Amino acid sequence: xxxxxxxxxxxxxxxxxxxxxxxxxxxxxxxxxxxxxxxxxxxxxxxxxxxxxxxxxxxxxxxxxxxxxxxxxxxxxxxxxxxxxxxxxxxxxxxxxxxxxxxxxxxxxxxxxxxxxxxxxxxxxxxxxxxxxxxxxxxxxxxxxxxxxxxxxxxxxxxxxxxxxxxxxxxxxxxxxxxxxxxxxxxxxxxxxxxxxxxxxxxxxxxxxxxxxxxxxxxxxxxxxxxxxxxxxxxxxxxxxxxxxxxxxxxxxxxxxxxxxxxxxxxxxxxxxxxxxxxxxxxxxxxxxxxxxxxxxxxxxxxxxxxxxxxxxxxxxxxxxxxxxxxxxxxxxxxxxxxxxxx
Amino acid sequence: xxxxxxxxxxxxxxxxxxxxxxxxxxxxxxxxxxxxxxxxxxxxxxxxxxxxxxxxxxxxxxxxxxxxxxxxxxxxxxxxxxxxxxxxxxxxxxxxxxxxxxxxxxxxxxxxxxxxxxxxxxxxxxxxxxxxxxxxxxxxxxxxxxxxxxxxxxxxxxxxxxxxxxxxxxxxxxxxxxxxxxxxxxxxxxxxxxxxxxxxxxxxxxxxxxxxxxxxxxxxxxxxxxxxxxxxxxxxxxxxxxxxxxxxxxxxxxxxxxxxxxxxxxxxxxxxxxxxxxxxxxxxxxxxxxxxxxxxxxxxxxxxxxxxxxxxxxxxxxxxxxxxxxxxxxxxxxxxxxxxxxx
DNA sequence: CTGAAAGCGCTTACAG
DNA sequence: CTGAAAGCGCTTACAG
Numbered sequence: 064x065x066x067x068x069x070x071x072x073x074x075x076x077x078x079x080x081x082x083x084x085x086x087x088x089x090x091x092x093x094x095x096x097x098x099x100x101x102x103x104x105x106x107x108x109x110x111x112x113x114x115x116x117x118x119x120x121x122x123x124x125x126x127x128x129x130x131x132x133x134x135x136x137x138x139x140x141x142x143x144x145x146x147x148x149x150x151x152x153x154x155x156x157x158x159x160x161x162x163x164x165x166x167x168x169x170x171x172x173x174x175x176x177x178x179x180x181x182x183x184x185x186x187x188x189x190x191x192x193x194x195x196x197x198x199x200x201x202x203x204x205x206x207x208x209x210x211x212x213x214x215x216x217x218x219x220x221x222x223x224x225x226x227x228x229x230x231x232x233x234x235x236x237x238x239x240x241x242x243x244x245x246x247x248x249x250x251x252x253x254x255x256x257x258x259x260x261x262x263x264x265x266x267x268x269x270x271x272x273x274x275x276x277x278x279x280x281x282x283x284x285x286x287x288x289x290x291x292x293x294x295x296x297x298x299x300x301x302x303x304x305x306x307x308x309x310x311x312x313x314x315x316x317x318x319x320x321x322x323x324x325x326x327x328x329x330x331x332x333x334x335x336x337x338x339x340x341x342x343x344x345x346x347x348x349x350x351x352x353x354x355x356x357x358x359x360x361x362x363x364x365x366x367x368x369x370x371x372x373x374x375x376x377x378x379x380x381x382x383x384x385x386x387x388x389x390x391x392x393x394x395x396x397x398x399x400x401x402x403x404x405x406x
Numbered sequence: 407x408x409x410x411x412x413x414x415x416x417x418x419x420x421x422x423x424x425x426x427x428x429x430x431x432x433x434x435x436x437x438x439x440x441x442x443x444x445x446x447x448x449x450x451x452x453x454x455x456x457x458x459x460x461x462x463x464x465x466x467x468x469x470x471x472x473x474x475x476x477x478x479x480x481x482x483x484x485x486x487x488x489x490x491x492x493x494x495x496x497x498x499x500x501x502x503x504x505x506x507x508x509x510x511x512x513x514x515x516x517x518x519x520x521x522x523x524x525x526x527x528x529x530x531x532x533x534x535x536x537x538x539x540x541x542x543x544x545x546x547x548x549x550x551x552x553x554x555x556x557x558x559x560x561x562x563x564x565x566x567x568x569x570x571x572x573x574x575x576x577x578x579x580x581x582x583x584x585x586x587x588x589x590x591x592x593x594x595x596x597x598x599x600x601x602x603x604x605x606x607x608x609x610x611x612x613x614x615x616x617x618x619x620x621x622x623x624x625x626x627x628x629x630x631x632x633x634x635x636x637x638x639x640x641x642x643x644x645x646x647x648x649x650x651x652x653x654x655x656x657x658x659x660x661x662x663x664x665x666x667x668x669x670x671x672x673x674x675x676x677x678x679x680x681x682x683x684x685x686x687x688x689x690x691x692x693x694x695x696x697x698x699x700x701x702x703x704x705x706x707x708x709x710x711x712x713x714x715x716x717x718x719x720x721x722x723x724x725x726x727x728x729x730x731x732x733x734x735x736x737x738x739x740x741x742x743x744x745x746x747x748x749x
Numbered sequence: 750c751t752g753a754a755a756g757c758g759c760t761t762a763c764a765g
Numbered sequence: 766c767t768g769a770a771a772g773c774g775c776t777t778a779c780a781g
Contacts, residue, residue: 079758090768095760105766120555125532126472127758130773135469146494154488167529169512186510189468212463298700327697334702354670357641359677422774433752438776448750470774473757 078121086115098123129191138380139192140170141183143264148352149369150198153220156373157196164381166193173198175264175295181206188213194380200226201265216383218376222266223395231383233375233394237266240365240398241273244319244347247363247400249281253317253345257288259304259329260321261296267321270349274319288312296321301328317345317406323352326362330405345406360404368396421464429458441466472534481723482535483513484526486607491695492712493541496563499716500539507724509536516541518607518638524549531556537723543569544608559726561719565609566738574726576718576737580609583708583741584616587662587690590706590743592624596660596688600631602647602672603664604639610664613692617662631655639664644671659687660749666691666698669705673748688749703747711739 084091089108097104097112104112115121129135138161142150154170161168169190173180184195184206195210195217202210202219210217210229217230224236248256256278260271275287290308294300301324308315320326326348333340340346340360348355351366375394383389427434432451440447440455447455458464472478481504485493497513504511512533516523527538527549538553538560545553545562553560553572560573567579591599599621603614618630633651637643644667651658663669669691676683683689683703691698694709718737726732 077758081758091758092760092769093767096767099760103766108766120552122531122534122556124473124534124758126469126478126534127773128760129469130467130473130775131758131760133760133773144494145488145497146491148489151487151489188465191465191467191469209463213465298697302700328700331700331702354641357645357671357674359674420774424774434774435753435776436751439751442776446750451750467774470757471776473759474774474776476757476776 077124078119080121080123083112083115083119083121086119087111133191135191135193136165137167137169137190137192138377139184139187139190139195140168141173141180141187141195141197142170143175143198144172145170149350149367152369153373153376156370156375157377158373160374160377160381166381175262177201177203177206181209184210193384194218196220196376196380199265200228200232202229216380218380220372220376222269223393225265225269228393231379231389231392233372233379233396235367235372235396235398236273237269238273240349240367241270241275241319242277243273243398243400244270244349244365245274245277245281247402248317248319248345248347248406249277251317251345251406253406254282255285255288255312255315256282256317256319257290257308257312257315258319258321259301259308259325260289260291261294261300261304261325262322263291263293270321286312288315296324298324298328298331301325302332303328305329305332315344317341318347320346320348323348323350323355323362323364326364326405327354327358330358330360330362341404341406347406351401355401356403363403363406364401366399366401368398371396420467421462423464423466426455426458426462426464429462430454476534478534478536479508480510480512480533480535481720482527482530482533482538483511484516484523484530484538484540485513486518486541487515488513492693492710495712496716496719499713499718500720501716503717503720503724509724518605520544520546520549524552527553536727537561539563539719539723542608543571543575545572559723561723563715563719565612566736568608568612571736574722574732574735576715576722576739578710578715578739578741579616580612581616583692583710584613584618584662585620586616586741586743587613587692587708588617588620588624590745591660591662591688591690591749592620594660594688594749596749597625598628598631598655598658599625599660599662600633600651600655600658601662601664602644602651602668603632603634604637604643604647604668605665606634606636613664629655631658639667641667641671641674644668645675646671648672648675660684661687661689663689663691666693666695666705666707669707669748670697670701673701673703673705684747684749690749694744698744699746706746706749707744709742709744711741714739 080091080094084094094112097109171183195215197219198221200219200222219228219232221234222237223234258271258274260267290304320329326346329346338344348362348364351364355362355364423434423437427437437455440452514526538558540562541564543562543565562571562575564577565580566577601614601617603610633647663672669689672689681687691705691707694707698705698707
């Protein structure tokens with residue numbers, strides 16, 4: 064029953080458009096139309112063709128289609144890490160826009176490395192994607208230039224304001240978000256305010272910067288209470304950085320954790336130390352992951368419109384691919400501070 | 407500076423192998439060899455070709471390559487959900503094997519739906535992947551047959567023992583894992599043992615089944631304490647199902663949560679109810695995610711060799727693609743119960 | 750070590 | 766509404 068399909072042989076066994084056409088007694092192009100532009104083929108023929116496709120088990124060859132049509136119907140999507148819950152929401156937004164329009168996505172992870180990002184883009188270029196959706200504005204100059212030269216439209220997601228985008232851009236201002244969290248702490252009356260951060264990608268650094276600048280303005284005599292660690296964000300690391308901050312600044316009364324993961328670790332560490340949150344120490348996070356509403360105490364955090372960012376990025380891209388103008392090449396979708404028990 | 411690259415036009419602007427060849431004064435095939443089989447081309451030529459590639463910004467066209475060589479160098483990978491931490495580890499394992507051998511992955515999510523799985527496989531078939539790596543043995547008969555007819559090698563990941571694989575298979579026995587958890591509870595002296603489950607994919611059902619069958623053998627007069635909910639697993643749902651179980655069976659003294667996510671929710675709910683874990687109620691999870699070691703109390707769970715499953719799946723596949731035999735088409739990689747504070 | 754010819758499976762652009 | 770011709774950019778298989 065098995066049809067060959069081994070690689071290496073030329074065209075061995077596989078059913079082609081021609082096979083289907085011959086079986087129906089029409090030309091290949093007519094079968095192609097029946098499959099791709101059904102309204103350009105008469106009903107009767109369409110049915111016979113459908114039948115033949117089913118009987119033969121014909122599978123269209125995307126590579127051939129892409130080569131002949133000079134359009135891959137593919138969007139290259141580049142994110143730091145799919146295992147990061149933040150990006151799975153973004154991806155969902157892109158996916159939901161692409162799928163109905165028959166665009167496919169190829170997704171790659173940079174693991175927060177500009178070098179890996181560069182390799183990935185180089186690799187994805189060979190797929191001749193119709194568009195690139197990438198993460199962040201902090202791309203290496205070489206990569207940026209490579210993308211510009213390709214002539215392929217680019218949407219950069221997640222952050223706005225730190226730099227001119229290559230082409231289009233949708234996200235939020237992490238600087239403003241960090242600042243807003245500091246203002247919130249100050250409004251709540253906290254005095255000795257610290258921040259812990261990991262990963263230290265540009266967006267995280269911007270949150271720290273916005274946060275610190277506001278804290279400094281408010282309490283110019285206080286030292287900067289900051290622990291920054293380049294390692295990937297994790298619950299475990301959150302506990303460690305929290306401990307480090309308290310070791311250096313034991314009188315800290317509020318801590319902004321630049322990711323919810325870190326905040327969970329900080330909360331667990333407080334539990335082990337029998338520190339009362341927020342009475343003895345306030346904790347806030349960033350991203351507002353699902354768990355933040357469930358943990359004890361529930362976590363004050365900043366929610367980002369992740370799904371909308373993905374959706375908008377895809378919409379901007381598909382709009383462009385339809386040949387329409389881009390009235391707003393930079394879109395700031397804003398964020399929302401979610402007040403809960405922890406701060 | 408922008409080169410055209412718009413779709414719709416035929417071959418507009420893009421640099422091809424021929425362009426590079428002409429510039430160097432050799433034939434296209436020589437350039438192709440310089441790029442793909444460097445040791446078949448003389449040093450001198452190779453350097454001049456590299457130079458020309460750089461100067462022109464030539465990007466090879468994968469579609470053309472795939473069409474001409476009848477090998478896509480692509481593995482189709484089908485998992486329930488990338489946003490599930492469980493699968494990001496598996497993906498990493500596959501990735502680390504594929505990349506050095508220049509295989510690319512296309513990854514698709516079924517969201518635990520057999521219907522979506524079927525659509526996905528249909529879609530991926532058009533990429534002419536050299537292999538399929540799918541999740542679970544519970545595929546619909548139609549899809550299974552479609553895959554068999556394609557003649558493409560298939561590795562099914564994650565579970566073993568519930569059914570003959572289509573081709574190859576690597577995973578663990580979820581039945582045995584559930585059973586082991588029950589034995590552990592019994593050994594620890596718990597008497598009124600319950601289980602909560604969500605998602606209810608085949609692997610989860612098998613864990614429940616293995617767990618329950620062992621509990622029944624040990625306490626034949628007790629009722630089945632089970633709450634099963636088809637919704638996706640989440641921390642929030644864990645709290646809800648935990649509450650439901652306690653409402654139905656208030657004297658339960660130990661609960662197996664079929665995912666760590668559910669267990670976190672159960673732990674948070676215990677904290678809110680001021681129930682002491684494990685003294686008043688024991689909690690155990692499944693998968694041993696990163697957070698399970700950090701939460702309070704730390705979570706007893708079952709660890710699966712996720713990375714190894716992915717790695718092995720890819721190795722079995724690439725082995726087959728090299729034309730080598732498959733001595734062990736079904737591989738059980740085993741699991742490990744991690745004892746911590748919660749049970 | 751290098752090349753001329755043919756072909757992979759499809760779609761475009763032009764006719765009719 | 767349907768088709769004959771040409772071509773997308775690459776690699777295979779055969780020579781030399």
